[in-house]
Amino acid sequence: MTGLHLQTGPVELLLWACVRCSVRRMMMVFWVALGGGIGAAARYLVAVQAARLFGLDFPWGTFIVNVLGSFAMGVIIALFAHRLEASQEVRAFLTTGILGGFTTFSAFSLDFVFLAERKAVAAAGFYVLGSVGFSILALFAGLWMIRAVVQ
DSSP: OOSOOTTOOHHHHHHHHTTTSOHHHHHHHHHHHHHHHHHHHHHHHHHHHHHHHHOSSSOHHHHHHHHHHHHHHHHHHHHHHHTOOOOHHHHHIIIIIIIHHHOTHHHHHHHHHHHHHTTOHHHHHHHHHHHHHHHHHHHHHHHHHHHHHHO
């Protein structure tokens, strides 16, 4: 049988998806995954510390990682553009990996800035409003769907 089996685990799925990938692409996936793990662990630690310091009445941990991650994305992208020579692997490790694991809001912010700097004002506006609005609507839809099935 050449298809995927239902018992296939995440490692097997990753290997299956990259059977025809080059070694370079496999290494890129490795670096992004490693960075993502580092970023996710950092996000967890910030959230725990923020809860200890500020309490749970407001999502301070998420707020902090979104702001810090966006600032870090700006710093890293500017350094890559103006000062640092870095391989695609290093760029992906830091931006898609670490910052992507730390906060997807940093990637969202970077995409918005790219659109705004290109003077694509309508696209930038739709991107912000659509991303936030549709994401919230999708979350409500997912909640509604599961609650309807479970109840």
